Amino acid sequence: MxxxxxxxxxxxxxxxxxxxxxxxxxxxxxxxxxxxxxxxxxxxxxxxxxxxxxxxxxxxxxxxxxxxxVCGLTKEASFLEGDKAACYQFCDEAEVPVAPEWIVGDLRDYRLFLGTSLKYLEHHGGLYVKFPYSAAGKGSRFIGSPWDIRHVYQGLLDDYGKTYEKLFPSGKPWPILFASYMNAIEVSFTALVDQFGHFQILPTGMDYQGRYSGPITTKNTITGGMASVSPHPVQSPALLKLARKQIFEPFIEGMRRKKILRPCILYPGCMVYFNADGCPWDIRLCEMNIRAPEPEFQTMAWLIKNFGHLVEAIFKGNLDEVVPEIRNDQIAMTLALVTGPGPGSEYPGYPWRHKPGEPMVLNLSALKKNNVTMIPAGMGYNEATKTFVSDGTRVAYLIGAVTVSGKARSEVANELRAKLYRLFEAGVVRTIPSENPMGNRLVVRDDVGTHFMIAEQVFHRTTS
Structure with a gap:
């Protein structure tokens, strides 16, 4: 169970x-x-x-x-997340900025795939090729070099060919979305929306999508999310205002015109461009989600004092009157504990093939002592033995928060980061490897929380 x-x-x-x-x-x-x-x-x-x-x-x-x-969209409206190609077309009509260049092609046309990839590499330095339907966050593939093209193409065929065959029998095209690379800072936004189109933007989040630190490549693939921090290190009133004017207002108005507006949660991942003063001047939507973000919502919700009142306002239709009460003096951080490699080379670990069903050990007293919360994710429970087991994916999260008081945000973030990593290294949550009872199958990404310091260094400012 x-x-x-x-x-x-x-x-x-x-x-x-x-x-x-x-x-x-x-x-x-x-x-x-x-x-x-x-x-x-x-x-x-x-x-x-x-x-x-x-x-x-x-x-x-x-x-x-x-x-x-009930908060959520109808089946008719769910294309906003469930069909990324249709959502890009919707955004064009609603005047919501997306990638500077994009097209929808037929995956079976390799010549088109090759030509589009080479063009976007030349003009934009890279591209994302996206299986447009639901794929648990794994349908987007980055091409950063001509040498990646055939590998990415074959990977999409291998992973989604059977799905395409079911969706589009009798030789119909297999839609695939090509979106030019946007070399900017990615920020996760979340808004609660009521039936009248009133909305409130919650604290931003930084999603650590790649399995490892560094840029996304064919070997550092996008996952469902390896960690999150809130607020995003570049959050500012100017950024929230830009998102409101260029993303949420036209998007929600587009929903109204299409007659699909109803109480919902909108979660757009956006690319934000900054000037040399550190001020945001442009923002573009990568993709829209119609649900609470994961894992970003863990840290966002931690910072909201009146979340219950906000949820109630979704249904009462008065989100224009209920304003989020935010703990602006805090930083929240969550760290995904995922299944690492082994046993043997046949199990490279999450997000690739991983070993499921191994028993877990939890040191809850150590977590409580350090004011850190563990949230189960890919965990099961053996009723017969009364023990927790790993399903082999993102197994659990460690979540903590810290108050900024008289210090730079980067310094406080580093203290919180150090605590979470120290607890992980101490084995407060372990998946016991079948080949090594004293070991830990779980691994983490190594750079979570460092971007507060990077933001200060890049823009020559403190984020206190």
Whole structure:
């Protein structure tokens, strides 16, 4: 069984669970949600993950007369995340800036693939080639050199060829999105939106997407997220104002014109351009998500004092009146503990092939002593042995926060970073390798939290 329910019980957290009978299908979730809302077990519902919205969960709630108590988009509107090519077209119509150059092609046309890649390499220094449909954050591939082209092309065919065959039988084109590289700073934004289009932007986040530190390459692939810090090291009132004017306002107005606006969460990943004074002057959307970000939401939510009131305002339609109360004197950081290599070369580790099912050991007293919280992710629970086990992916997160008081943000961030890494090295959370009972299968990315110092050095300023 999944680990979250027994873990919350172990931690004595005031969290209730609603059991979903049978298999974890959209239909079973709909049945459980309708029952819980009708019976008053819950007041409001925000469906996760995004696949539920793709598969008509919100539509079913509307049909059941419960649409005003559910936050999320209909199946018709879910293309905003579920079809990246269609979303780029929507953004063009709504005048939301995206990559300077992009096209949708047919993956089976290698000559087009090659020609587009070479053109974007020449004009933009690189490109992202994106499987446009849901792929758990792994459908985007970066091409930074002509030598990458064939490798990326074959990888997309190998990973998504069977999916394409199911979606587009009888020789129909296989859509693939080509988007020119944007050499800027990536920032994750999140906004809560009500039925009238009122919205509030939450603290920004920095998502560490690559498996390792450094630029994305064919060997440093994009993952579902290796870590996050909030606020983003470059967050400022000017940045939030720019995102409001150039991203959220035209995007939400486009939803209104298309008649798909309803209470929802919008989570755009954006590229931001700065001038020599460190001021943001342009922003472009990479892709839109219609859910809370992961893992960024762990750190964003930590900084919000009145999150419950904000959620309530989504459903009451008065987000124009309820303003986020933010702990502006704090930094929050989360570190993903992922499955490393082994046993043997056949298991290179997350996000590639990884060893599942190994037992885990948790030192909860050490975490509590250091004011650090562990959140299960890819963890299971063995009811027979009363033990937690790893599923081999992103297994868990370590989350902490620190108050900035009389110091530069970079100095405080380094202190928090050092604590999280020290606890990891001490083995407070371990997956026990089958070949080494004293070892730890878990690994982490090594540069989380360093970008506060880098931002200060680049822009010759402090972020205190």
């Amino acid at each position: 999944p680990a979250m329910k027994p873990y919350t019980k172990l931690m004595n957290w005031p969290v209730d669970f609603i059991d979903v009978p049978g298999a974890s299908t959209t239909a079973s979730y709909i049945e459980a949600a309708v029952s819980a809302l009708h019976d008053g077990q819950i007041a409001y519902l925000i469906p996760m993950p995004e696949a539920l919205q793709f598969e008509g969960f919100v539509d079913a709630m509307i049909t059941a007369g419960l649409g005003d108590r």
